[in-house]
Amino acid sequence: MESIMVLFIIALSLIYVYFKKSYNYWSGMGVPQLSPSFPFGDMASVIFRKQNMGDKIKEIYEKMKGHRYVGLYFFSRSAFLPLDPVLIKDILSKDFQHFHDRGIYYDEKNDPLSAHLFSIAGPKWKRLRAKLTPAFSPGKLKYMFGTIVECGHQMISKLNEIAEEDGEVEIKEILARYTTDVIGSCAFGLECNCMRDQNAEFRFMGKRAFTQTVGDVMKMVIIRSFPPLARILRLGVFSGSVTSFFNRVVRETLEYREKNNISRQDFLQLLIQLRKDGQLDEEMSNDKHTIGTKLTIEEAAAQAFIFFLAGFETTSTTISFALFEMAQxxxxxxxxxxxxxxxxxxxxxxxxxxxxxxxxxxxxxxxxxxxxxxxxxxxxxxxx
Ligand code: HEM
Known part of the structure; x- marks a missing residue:
């Protein structure tokens, strides 16, 4: 027992020294930095949900006014935050070839759902991005429009019901249910039923994906600070329940549709076509990145997953803010x-x-x- 304690203290001390050393990276490069602290770096308030990332970045921006950039630390990992609009523009356009990697951890081998458009980089990102961009053409969006309207009708019925009962609405929750229903239909071709069913599994899993338990925070420390160790330990980016739910739902739906030759006007159909032909008919192009390799089932599942995650929370938050501002x-x-x-x-x-x-x-x-x-x-x- 004693020797375990000694080993534990030694390991903790080594990690502490390693983190402290990491916190000199930006100052050593002559880049201004804040006052990072062990083990969260500059992100303690965000990790503990005292501040959201937008407010945190705004606070840093105000604090560092006059500087063109600032060096930050996410746990022990360094991150560069450009503040000057000209520099930001260069990074996003002229110098984009050096900045295509968001630096987000993924593990294609053990956690294929994590290898989605938002996390991958380089030629693989370029190939998938080129394949999936046509999914957002006006024509494609137009054919999803009926689904979006139908989900809207369900939201209106729900709002009327609530208004008749006690008149109080938690609009963020209602909107999250609405956007989950929309993305579920458009991306997965499934009726998620979140508006009608308070206990809908899609809503539960969507919420879980954006909630952090103490275990998730500890996992994040390892993922952010020691990615190779995270791969060895096979730490999944999301909780096991979220990963297995989405893996199962996308795989089953894709396989069912392919086997039974079912065609629907939704995003999953585009993924099915990309799995079959490697590109979308209408957008046939000579771009070398859009032709060739077809999507594997793992790649297709990962893209449907990110469309769901990136789509429902962002959109419901944006509409909530807009409604709040309009109310005022x-x-x-x-x-x-x-x-x-x-x-x-x-x-x-x-x-x-x-x-x-x-x-x-x-x-x-x-x-x-x-x-x-x-x-x-x-x-x-x-x-x-
Ligand atoms: C108001 C709603 C939305 C906001 C505020 C938002 C915001 C963002 C931001 C900031 C990025 C990163 C851009 C960058 O690094 O250059 C992004 C990327 C992405 N978003 Fe959204 N988004 C919204 C809606 C959606 C929807 C509805 C979907 C899908 C149905 C979606 C799917 C994606 C994907 C797949 C990426 C990664 C793109 C790539 O790497 O090529 N987003 N989004």
Whole structure:
């Protein structure tokens, strides 16, 4: 027992020294840095949910005003945060070939669901990105539109029900259920039923994917600081229940559809086609990255998974912010309502073309600067 304690103390001391040494990386390079502390680096407030990442970055930005960049630490790992818009633009365009890697951990061999578009880098990312970009063409989005509207009707019924009972709505939760239903239908071709069923498994798993237990935080320390060790230990990025749920759902749905030759107008159908032909018919191109290798079932599952995760939380958060801002800015709310009513009349209801013409609502959601003072609700776009 004593020797285990001694070993434990030695291991902890070595880790402490290693982290402390890591925290000199940026200052050693002449890059300004903050005051990282063991073991969370600069991210303790984010890990403990006292601050969200957007507010944290904003705080750093305000604190470091006048600097072009700052060096940060996520646990022991260093991260470079550009602050100067010109530098940011160069990174995203001119110098993109050096910055295509988000530096997100994944383990294709033991945790294939983690090897999705958001985490992979280099030629593999480029190939998949080129294959999947056509999934967002106006034509594809148009054919998913009916599904989105149908989920909207279910949300309206739910809101009416709540209004008749006690009138109080937790809008973020309702919207998360709505966007889960939408993405579930569009990405997986499944009725997730989150709006009607309070205990829907898709909602439970979506929520679990964005919740961190103490165990998840400890796993993250290893994943972020010692990626090779995380691979040896086969630490999955998400909890086992989330990974096995999505793996099973996507695999079963893909295999069922392929076996029974079922075709639906959704994102999964595009993945099925990419598995079969390696590219989408309408978007046949000579780009060497879009032709050739077909998607494996693991690759297809990982992409459906990230579409679900990247799609439902971001969208419900953005709509929640927009609704909050509109509730506080009556005149903006009225102008939005006027635009929606006018375009409904013009297009005889809620159609794809009506939504495409809603430039004012688009500005509210995505924060384009327009001449008459919409800057007040620019925070809708800070989540980006
Ligand atoms: C308002 C809603 C959304 C916000 C705020 C948002 C935000 C973002 C951001 C900031 C990135 C990283 C961009 C970069 O590193 O250059 C990203 C990437 C991504 N998002 Fe979204 N997103 C939203 C909706 C969606 C939806 C609905 C989907 C899918 C159905 C989606 C799928 C993805 C994917 C797959 C990537 C990785 C793209 C790549 O690496 O090529 N997002 N998103």
């Amino acid at each position: 800015n009556q005149s903006i709310q009225e102008r939005a309502r006027e635009e929606v009513t006018r375009l409904f009349d013009k297009h005889e209801g809620l159609t794809y073309d009506a939504v495409m013409e809603m430039s004012y609502v688009d500005t509210i959601l995505f924060g384009n600067i327009i001449p008459d003072g919409l800057f007040e609700i620019q925070c809708c776009s800070t989540v980006f």
